[in-house]
Amino acid sequence: MGGLTSVILPVFILIGFGYVAVWRGVFSDAGVDGLMAFTQKFAIPALLFSAISTLDLGQNFDAALLLSFYTGALAGFIVGLLGARYLFNRPWEDSVAIGFCCLFSNSLLLGLPITERAYGTDALTANYAIIAIHSPFCYGVGITVMEFVRARGKPMRALPRTVLTAMFSNALIIGISLGFVVNLGGIVLPMVLTEAIGLLTRAALPAALFGLGGVLYRYRPEGDLRAILFVCAVSLLLHPAIVWGMGSMTGLDTPAFRSAIVTAAMAPGINAYVFANMYGAARRVAASAVLIGTGLAIFTALFWLTVLP
Numbered sequence: 001m002g003g004l005t006s007v008i009l010p011v012f013i014l015i016g017f018g019y020v021a022v023w024r025g026v027f028s029d030a031g032v033d034g035l036m037a038f039t040q041k042f043a044i045p046a047l048l049f050s051a052i053s054t055l056d057l058g059q060n061f062d063a064a065l066l067l068s069f070y071t072g073a074l075a076g077f078i079v080g081l082l083g084a085r086y087l088f089n090r091p092w093e094d095s096v097a098i099g100f101c102c103l104f105s106n107s108l109l110l111g112l113p114i115t116e117r118a119y120g121t122d123a124l125t126a127n128y129a130i131i132a133i134h135s136p137f138c139y140g141v142g143i144t145v146m147e148f149v150r151a152r153g154k155p156m157r158a159l160p161r162t163v164l165t166a167m168f169s170n171a172l173i174i175g176i177s178l179g180f181v182v183n184l185g186g187i188v189l190p191m192v193l194t195e196a197i198g199l200l201t202r203a204a205l206p207a208a209l210f211g212l213g214g215v216l217y218r219y220r221p222e223g224d225l226r227a228i229l230f231v232c233a234v235s236l237l238l239h240p241a242i243v244w245g246m247g248s249m250t251g252l253d254t255p256a257f258r259s260a261i262v263t264a265a266m267a268p269g270i271n272a273y274v275f276a277n278m279y280g281a282a283r284r285v286a287a288s289a290v291l292i293g294t295g296l297a298i299f300t301a302l303f304w305l306t307v308l309p
Contacts, residue, residue: 010117011110011113011114011209012298014210015209015210015212015216017210017213018032018211018212018213018214018215019213019214019216019217020213021210021213022213022214022218023217027214029214031214032215035207035210035211036208036214036215038207039203039204039207039208040171040208041171042171042200043200043201043204043208044108044171044175044208045172045174045175045176046200047204047205048128048131048172048175048176048179049175049178049179050194050197050198050201051124051131051132051179052132052175052176052179053178053179053180053182053183053189054183055125055129055132055179056125061129061132062126062252062256064247064250064252064256065126065129065130065247065256065260066130067246067250068243068246068247068250068252069130069260069264070133071242071243071246072238072240072242072243072246072264073103073105073138073239074103074141075238075239075242076099076103076234076235076238076239076242077099077100077102077103077141077142078099079099080095080098080099080100080101080102080231080234081095081096081098081099081102081145082095083098084098084099084227084230084282088226088227088230093146093149093150093279093281093282094282094285095282096145096146096149096279097275097276097281097283097286098227098231098282098285098286099145100138100141100146100272100276100286101235101268101272101276101282101289101290102231102235102238102268103141103142104134104138104142104269104271104272104275105235105239105263105265105266105267105268105269106266106267106270106294106297107127107130107134107263107266107269108131108205109205109209109212110266110267110269111131111263113209114262114266114305115127115258115259115262115263118258118262118305119258119259123255124259125255126255126256126259126260127262127263130259130263131176131263132180135173135176136173136176139170139173139275142275143162144159146279146281147159147162150279212270212294215270216294224284224285224288227285228285228289229292231268231289232267232289232296235266235268235289236266236267236293236296236297237300239264239265240261240265242264257309258308258309261304261308262304262308265300265301265304267289267293267294268286268289268290268293269290272286272289273287273290
């Protein structure tokens, strides 16, 4: 237990440093915005580009892994969507945003560092395979359903263009796409360029975790507690439970099984709030679910790491 705690706590302590720094006025809101812009638009896309461009696609893109993880993710979206609509009587737009919170686990800022600390750098290949299609899949589902809901009674001709434009203006998806281009095209990058990208990627996770703490300080919970706890339960418990069942049924090997469960068991990511803010729907639920879910993930991650093989 002590060993598992030492795996999890450094990640959340670094988030806590960012939270306290903004709370005490040592680090400004403008500094947080700049840091998060750096990580989300440059450092993390560079990390994803580097990982995807060198990944053995044939070996690591395991159908059982992706089927297990994304069955759980899609089930979480459907449960969140219908729960918000029929349990909490939210408008359809709010319901889609709440479903997106249940869909988009924090695979990058929490899933990667916790998996690395628990199982080592070599264990991250399955994480990167999940992450490679995480943003495209989640944004594809969320934007498509939201635009469908908003277009009720209107022609649907513009829907594909709207979805693709929104997706490919996202820096994470651009980084992933360029990584696939380099990988599949067999393009050899100059050494000086790969070293420069390497310097950038080493800053990605520590800077993003610190910045995440600063962002979370802004989103103190206000009302909607039942809906927020519902999102947390779906994200932290239901999603990994479904992945566990699917992984067991498909005979997923142990390293990939661990990565899939740890990634599925993470709290909603900041992109859940970005999506809600983009559409002006359920922003308070999304922001508070990110904050409370991240806090609860300390305990649920410890639970999943304890029961994993």
